Amino acid sequence: MSGPNFDELVGADLPPAERERLRRVHELLVAAGSPPDMPKLLASPPARALSRRRVAALLIAAALALAAFGAGWLLGGPNDDFDVSRAVPMRSTSNAPNASGLIELGYPDDEGNWPMLVTVRGLKPLPEGGYYELLLTRDGKPVAVCGSFKVKPQGETTVQLGASYNLRNFDGWVVRPYVHDRDAFNELVFLTT
């Protein structure tokens, strides 16, 4: 066991019992090893108590968090109407530069169905018959559909979708439009990776 010289640290004038007490602390400090430097991302706790009424504020926070750290972050709260296990901000692409989006993932049921709330803002409504599709990705490529939705002309749109897959087999989500034109399927509007 290494570490600093205990005698140098505490001196020679302590009563034996107190000296022994400090020696135990000394040994624990040496055994514990150095605490890590904390990353800036962890300076604040994850957002909490995600109220459905706070989604608009959360979208802004999500965009800021994503811009600052380029990573997802997690939230949850026992008082929500929808029990959220994690929230994943979506990053808009150049096809929807002013849009913002958030996926709030619930908890799977016994059969493995994952509920999710998807909230988007700033997406343009598609022509009649068109819709947006949320898909899970593997290696960045869309491979499994979680559902489709249409958006309001203004404000935010929240829809409940779901996935019956093992989410650990995927690496993110994308959103793409369908407008009676298969080529449009390649024009992703949101990514999470």
Next chain:
Amino acid sequence: MTEHELTDSELLLRVGNGDGGAFETLYRRYARPVFGLALRRLGDRTRAEEAVQETFTSVWRSARTYKPERGPGAPWLYAVARNAIVDGARSRVDPVVADPRDEPSGDAGPMERAEQSWTSWRVHRALEELPETERVVVELAYWKGLSQSEIAERLQIPLGTVKTRTRSGLHRLADLLEGEFS
């Protein structure tokens, strides 16, 4: 009584009732120990950061299941953190199964590693309680390998002050570790 004066148990009970301030106080006490535990287990800073987030999401969600009569807050939080970290590790496991070696290893076994993790957890948690002036000198002495004279020079303070702060910090740590954060 402010939230900073509350015990971990009291904070957990408040978190269970949806108290965001208590949650933040608990986070400030435990973020670094959780990060350290995750870093040792996962060996990757990004994944360790994710594990911290997972842990505190779990804390927020499950604090209402905490029963103070079953024990103090620190072990409960340790268990939540360990579960979140293990879940995170499992989710990234490479599916390829390697041949297990049937050779003696010099590495610590599972029991030793568990004990080491718990020791680090307790000590790093206690460090968060020290006044900044004492924590700095303790950290410089133990983990930067500086002598008392070198610390005095580094911090531009008298040697006697370094000695006083170091000893005071050790006394305080002894109190905290004996009390074990009820």
